[in-house]
Amino acid sequence: MLRVGVDVGGTNTDAAVMEGPRLLGACKSPTTPDVTGGIVASVSAALAAAQLPAAALQAVMIGTTHFTNALVERKRLAPVAVVRLALPATTGVLPYADWPADLRPAVGDHVYLVGGGHEYDGRVLTPLDEAALVKAAHDMKARGLRQAALVGVFAPVNPAAELRAAEVLCQEHPDLQLSLSHRLGGIGLLERENAAILNAALMPEAVRVTAALEDAMHRLGLAVPLYISQNDGTLMAPREIGQYPVLTFASGPTNSMRGAAFLTGLQDALVVDIGGTTSDVGVLARGFPRQAGMAVRLAGVRTNFRMPDLLAIGLGGGSLVREGADGTVAIGPDSVGYKLTEEALVFGGRTLTATDLAVAAGRAEIGDRSRVAHLKPALVDAGLRRMRQMLEAAIDRVKTSAEPVPVVLVGGGAVLVGDELAGASQVIRPEQAGCANAIGASIAQVSGSFDSILTYSEAGRAKALDEARAAAIERAVAAGAAPASVSIYDIEEMPMAYLPGGGTRVVVKAVGELALEGAK
Amino acid sequence: MSRLITIDDIADIAAGAAVLGCGGGGDPYVGALMTQQTMRGAPPVPLVAAADVPDDALVVAIAGIGAPPVLIEKIANGSESELALRHLEKHLGRRADYLMSAEVGGLNSLYPLQVAAKVGLPVVDADGMGRAFPKLEMTSFHIFGVPVTPMALVNERGDLMLMQTTSDQQAEHFVKHLAVGMGGIMSSAGFAQSGADVKRAAVPGTLSICQDVGRALREARERRRDPFAALLAAMRATDYYRHAHLIFEGKVVDVERRITGRWSMGQARIEGPAGVLELAVQNELLVARINGRTAAIVPDLLAVLDEDTAQAITAESLRYGQRVRVLAASVPPIMRSEAALRVWGPQAFGIDEPFVPIETLVQRHAA
Numbered sequence: 068m069l070r071v072g073v074d075v076g077g078t079n080t081d082a083a084v085m086e087g088p089r090l091l092g093a094c095k096s097p098t099t100p101d102v103t104g105g106i107v108a109s110v111s112a113a114l115a116a117a118q119l120p121a122a123a124l125q126a127v128m129i130g131t132t133h134f135t136n137a138l139v140e141r142k143r144l145a146p147v148a149v150v151r152l153a154l155p156a157t158t159g160v161l162p163y164a165d166w167p168a169d170l171r172p173a174v175g176d177h178v179y180l181v182g183g184g185h186e187y188d189g190r191v192l193t194p195l196d197e198a199a200l201v202k203a204a205h206d207m208k209a210r211g212l213r214q215a216a217l218v219g220v221f222a223p224v225n226p227a228a229e230l231r232a233a234e235v236l237c238q239e240h241p242d243l244q245l246s247l248s249h250r251l252g253g254i255g256l257l258e259r260e261n262a263a264i265l266n267a268a269l270m271p272e273a274v275r276v277t278a279a280l281e282d283a284m285h286r287l288g289l290a291v292p293l294y295i296s297q298n299d300g301t302l303m304a305p306r307e308i309g310q311y312p313v314l315t316f317a318s319g320p321t322n323s324m325r326g327a328a329f330l331t332g333l334q335d336a337l338v339v340d341i342g343g344t345t346s347d348v349g350v351l352a353r354g355f356p357r358q359a360g361m362a363v364r365l366a367g368v369r370t371n372f373r374m375p376d377l378l379a380i381g382l383g384g385g386s387l388v389r390e391g392a393d394g395t396v397a398i399g400p401d402s403v404g405y406k407l408t409e410e411a412l413v414f415g416g417r418t419l420t421a422t423d424l425a426v427a428a429g430r431a432e433i434g435d436r437s438r439v440a441h442l443k444p445a446l447v448d449a450g451l452r453r454m455r456q457m458l459e460a461a462i463d464r465v466k467t468s469a470e471p472v473p474v475v476l477v478g479g480g481a482v483l484v485g486d487e488l489a490g491a492s493q494v495i496r497p498e499q500a501g502c503a504n505a506i507g508a509s510i511a512q513v514s515g516s517f518d519s520i521l522t523y524s525e526a527g528r529a530k531a532l533d534e535a536r537a538a539a540i541e542r543a544v545a546a547g548a549a550p551a552s553v554s555i556y557d558i559e560e561m562p563m564a565y566l567p568g569g570g571t572r573v574v575v576k577a578v579g580e581l582a583l584e585g586a587k
Numbered sequence: 588m589s590r591l592i593t594i595d596d597i598a599d600i601a602a603g604a605a606v607l608g609c610g611g612g613g614d615p616y617v618g619a620l621m622t623q624q625t626m627r628g629a630p631p632v633p634l635v636a637a638a639d640v641p642d643d644a645l646v647v648a649i650a651g652i653g654a655p656p657v658l659i660e661k662i663a664n665g666s667e668s669e670l671a672l673r674h675l676e677k678h679l680g681r682r683a684d685y686l687m688s689a690e691v692g693g694l695n696s697l698y699p700l701q702v703a704a705k706v707g708l709p710v711v712d713a714d715g716m717g718r719a720f721p722k723l724e725m726t727s728f729h730i731f732g733v734p735v736t737p738m739a740l741v742n743e744r745g746d747l748m749l750m751q752t753t754s755d756q757q758a759e760h761f762v763k764h765l766a767v768g769m770g771g772i773m774s775s776a777g778f779a780q781s782g783a784d785v786k787r788a789a790v791p792g793t794l795s796i797c798q799d800v801g802r803a804l805r806e807a808r809e810r811r812r813d814p815f816a817a818l819l820a821a822m823r824a825t826d827y828y829r830h831a832h833l834i835f836e837g838k839v840v841d842v843e844r845r846i847t848g849r850w851s852m853g854q855a856r857i858e859g860p861a862g863v864l865e866l867a868v869q870n871e872l873l874v875a876r877i878n879g880r881t882a883a884i885v886p887d888l889l890a891v892l893d894e895d896t897a898q899a900i901t902a903e904s905l906r907y908g909q910r911v912r913v914l915a916a917s918v919p920p921i922m923r924s925e926a927a928l929r930v931w932g933p934q935a936f937g938i939d940e941p942f943v944p945i946e947t948l949v950q951r952h953a954a
Contacts, residue, residue: 156743159621159665159701187657187771193744220661256660257617350908357908376908464838464910561903 068125068583071110072509074322074502075131078405080105082113083505084124088329092117093502102133102276106283121288126583130296130508132319133276134269134312138366144268146175148212150203150236151260152183152219152228154193162260167367174268177212179203183228184220187570188522192220195228197235204239214244214270216263220256222249224520224570244270250311251372253518254572258362258371265368266313273312277305292583294547298374300325300355300507301514302581303546316365317374319504320347324356324375326507327475330497336473337462337491340503341480344383344402348461349375355556355578380461384480385411386421388450396449398457412438421483424450431482451485459489466490477503511581514556515542520570532558532573539577548579589639591631592700592710596798597622602898603801604696606818606890606914607793610902611871612693612719613655617662622701625665632700633709635685637791640711640782644684647672648715648728648778649699652740652762656903657771658694667741667774668702674739674747675776687711687785689726689778691793692719692871693901698774713789715778716931717796717827717919718888721870723762724755725931727921728778731788735759738777742769750777790919796825804897814897815912822916830917830946834875834882835864836894839909855891855905857913864913866891868902873936875913880952883915884938886922886931887945890914915945 069091074081075098083093094112099105106129114121137143149162162178163171181203182196207215215236219228226249233245246266252259284293294302296318308315324338334354340347350357356375363374381400385407389397403410403418410416412423413434419442425431427439427447466472471492476484477500486494499506517539521531536555543553554577561572592600601615608615626632640646649668651658676682686699691714703710715726723735735758740748746769752758766773780788800821807817815833822831837859853868862878872889875882883889891900894910921927923944929935932942943951 153661155664155745157662157664159663160617160624164620164624184661187654187660192661192770254656254660256662257620465908466838 068511069119069123070126070128070509070511071113071124072505072507073106073110073127073129074319074504074508075102075105075129075133076319076504077132077136080109081502081505082106082109083502083509084113084117084119085506085509090499090506091119093499093505095502102279103283103286106280107286110287124289124291126292126294126511126581127284127289128294128296128302128508128511129280130318130322130504131276131315134272135316137269137272138265141170141173141366143272144173145214145271146177146212147264147267148177148179148203148207148215149260149264150179150181150200150215150217150232152181152195152217152232154180154182154196156184156192156220157256160257162264164257165369166261170366170368174264177207177210179206181232183232185222185225185228187221187224187520189221189225195231200232200235201239204236204243207243208240213242214246214267216246216248216260216267218248218256218260218263223253223259223518246270246311251313253371253574254520255362255371258369261368262313262370262372265365265370266311269312270309273309277309280305294581296322296508298372299358299514300510301512301578303513313372316372320349320377321356321375322507323347323477323504324349324351324507325354325510326503326505327351327477327497327500328354329506329510330499330503331473331475331495333473333475336475337465338475338477339458339462340478341476341483342383342478343385343407343480344381344404345379346382346458346461346480347377347379348465349377350465353556378461378465380457382421382454382457382483384420384422384483388419388421388424390446394445394449396446396453398450398453421450421454421480425482430485433482454483455485455488458484462488462490476500512578513543513546513548513581514576514578515539515544515546515548516577517542517573517575520572522570535573535575536577539575543577543579547581549582550579553577553579589633589635589712590795592634593631594623594626597626597697597700599801599805600696600700600794600798601801602804603797603799604691604693605899605901606800606892607691607717607797607888608693608719608899608901609871609889610868610891610900611721612690612695613651613658614901614904615694615697617659618694618697618701621663621665622697622704625701626704629704630707632703634712634794635709637711637713637785637789640685640785642781642783644782645679645681646685646687646711646780646782646785647675647683647776648687648689649702650689650695650775650777651698651772652775653766653769653772655694655772661743661770661772663772663774664743665701665705667743668698668776669705670745670747671739671741671774671776672702672706674741674749675737675779678737678739678749679779683708685709685711687778687789688714688794689728690714690716690719691797692716696794696797710794711785711789712794713785713791714793715789717790717793717922718886719871720931723759726778727790727927728780728788729755730924730927730930731784733778733780733784733788735777737779738775740765740769740773740775742773744770790921796827799824808896815892818892818897818914827919828888828916830944830949832915832945832949833912834915835859835861835877835913837861837864837911839905839907839911842905842907853902855902857911867938869936870902872902874933874938875915881940881943882948882952883945884933884940884942885936886918886927886942888914888916888918917945
């Protein structure tokens with residue numbers, strides 16, 4: 068399949084034209100405020116490099132951190148109605164209980180607590196209070212609210228209350244856009260509610276970005292399917308991004324890691340992405356990033372998204388280098404960042420950066436080497452040694468066993484490091500490492516997942532797990548996977564203590580190859 | 588001696604309670620938010636030393652009972668414990684004068700404070716174990732003949748049960764089945780006792796220790812000092828936990844969980860420069876073995892702490908790859924008596940080895 072992967076980052080938009088496992092052409096260009104311009108420029112240039120017409124493409128895959136940035140900057144957020152289906156439970160902790168004070172005004176304070184929800188075993192907690200929902204819908208209309216987060220107790224176990232409540236609300240308030248919590252996260256009411264609120268707040272922006280992406284396709288003369296990268300690196304259709312923008316939050320680093328896997332052919336490795344200010348270190352397990360087990364804070368809000376488990380350290384190409392009186396050298400964590408090409412010594416600037424040390428040591432040809440010729444070899448050596456130590460410590464922390472593992476270096480700062488690293492069985496620098504993120508976006512896989520609490524005692528464990536597997540596979544196919552290609556990637560069973568015959572939380576993930584014809 | 592507990596103290600108490608929770612007792616996060624919501628605008632809660640409670644006062648213990656993981660999804664509405672208290676009072680024909688924690692480890696350090704803020708009662712600075720344990724009869728109250736029942740149990744719907752059993756073991760037996768029907772988690776009021784009983788049967792001073800330990804961790808973080816040094820100093824400043832040691836550091840390399848009956852059983856393996864530490868888990872962390880040698884054993888306290896923050900990690904949150912240090916500490920002497928060890932010594936958890944105090948084990952290994 069001939070396709071183009073695009074990564075829209077905060078600074079650059081990368082594009083990579085791929086055929087099967089082969090990279091045919093790539094390009095990097097600045098991200099534009101309208102998103103569209105940068106995509107059009109990058110994709111056009113990548114096609115030119117591949118010597119292909121746009122009409123040859125069969126699909127486009129785009130990864131973007133746009134929504135993460137919108138949230139961090141607290142910009143372009145819509146006011147949100149929070150509807151919690153839970154009475155008489157949960158009022159002990161009201162929505163927004165643990166939010167940063169500066170983020171709350173951006174989404175308003177519109178909370179509706181309604182009878183509904185389920186028990187841990189899926190039984191009804193309280194019959195859905197439809198009259199209260201009708202009243203809430205009218206109140207939202209009066210307040211001019213058009214986005215709502217709908218959160219039912221134990222919705223991941225049984226989404227019935229959320230689904231019915233969505234029908235009632237939409238009937239009364241047809242303009243309402245809903246974020247259903249069971250689509251966004253697993254067990255953990257507050258974390259899932261927070262995710263649904265963030266998602267609802269980002270929806271208008273998501274609609275705008277989806278339009279921009281479609282506009283870019285139009286301007287490129289492309290009439291082929293468009294897909295968006297999710298947090299786990301698999302794809303979703305653009306109409307989904309309009310509904311679930313938060314599912315793209317971690318796609319940037321995920322695509323980098325998966326691109327690294329793709330370029331090296333490694334399924335299990337450690338990936339180090341060295342940027343201008345920080346390095347992200349993560350583990351690839353069977354081609355996917357290992358995911359964080361704990362709650363993740365996004366812009367200060369606790370959520371339970373499944374995000375890649377990354378360790379970020381303050382080491383990048385622009386990291387400041389300081390020499391202590393005793394001859395020791397400190398690197399970072401502050402950095403000249405995107406001003407590297409103005410402030411680094413090799414570019415005629417006055418700041419000694421990590422990049423300058425790499426150039427002085429002959430590891431990289433960047434800027435004007437003569438401008439770092441005066442640096443003392445002892446300083447250069449000590450600095451390079453310090454960087455190596457920082458990376459080795461990070462690698463050791465992230466590794467899951469004492470065995471040496473292959474380490475893949477990607478990102479512009481990969482030149483900072485030599486080919487010997489403690490804990491690494493080998494150090495690999497893929498040739499096209501600079502566009503690993505765009506290549507990662509182009510990997511055409513789709514997934515489906517199942518996350519619920521099952522009670523084994525009724526049907527028996529084997530049968531319950533079979534049904535969970537089938538549900539995950541069915542969801543992967545519904546998301547566009549070729550049925551024959553779908554397999555189970557992971558099954559996690561987490562028993563719930565203290566309850567006899569009590570539930571076990573089962574999380575199943577199925578992954579398959581994108582079926583272009585079958586994609587909905 | 589008494590102190591006043593305000594909304595600003597809750598986070599500290601929760602952090603300290605997580606350390607004393609020995610990996611169990613429930614994640615105090617939701618409990619802290621609930622207590623803070625109740626305390627907002629309410630007067631501070633007096634925390635009264637056990638010695639200062641009049642002998643004829645009525646003291647009631649408040650606790651959440653059931654599966655803590657249910658609480659992170661079906662959060663309580665905040666009135667359950669008050670209902671349970673009122674019902675127990677009606678049954679006893681007398682109003683409570685003080686509330687108390689049955690278990691300061693984990694979530695149940697906060698339940699009594701939440702109700703106290705609501706109903707305006709003081710809380711006794713004491714509990715029944717100075718850590719967390721998984722069964723109702725595993726309290727110092729039981730050892731000294733203060734029964735669990737009568738106990739009132741309430742869920743968020745307001746379903747209410749009054750339990751009167753012939754033994755604490757029977758109470759435990761009924762409660763686990765009741766928890767299923769009641770929706771997984773309940774609030775309880777029980778262990779009713781006199782001030783004289785408290786002085787005889789409770790472990791005094793434990794709630795303020797929770798607060799002190801949590802405060803030490805927070806202050807170390809705020810001042811960018813070593814949180815482990817601060818934690819050890821805070822523990823060693825107490826009578827109970829003064830034999831506190833960081834027995835191991837390393838990385839979690841394996842976690843295995845299974846359910847046996849209603850218990851979450853498991854093993855965790857941590858590898859570090861000193862070799863391998865193996866943890867046996869039954870809801871709480873029971874025993875730590877370093878390179879095959881027992882390094883700490885129940886009822887002494889064990890906690891797995893995050894390497895960066897020194898915050899306690901619950902057994903259910905243990906994951907592959909976490910960098911941790913393992914803390915072991917002595918428990919109050921009342922918890923190590925022969926009668927006490929029969930209830931929660933290693934044999935009570937099916938571990939076929941004798942209890943050896945941490946201070947002895949540390950010396951033995953150093954030799």
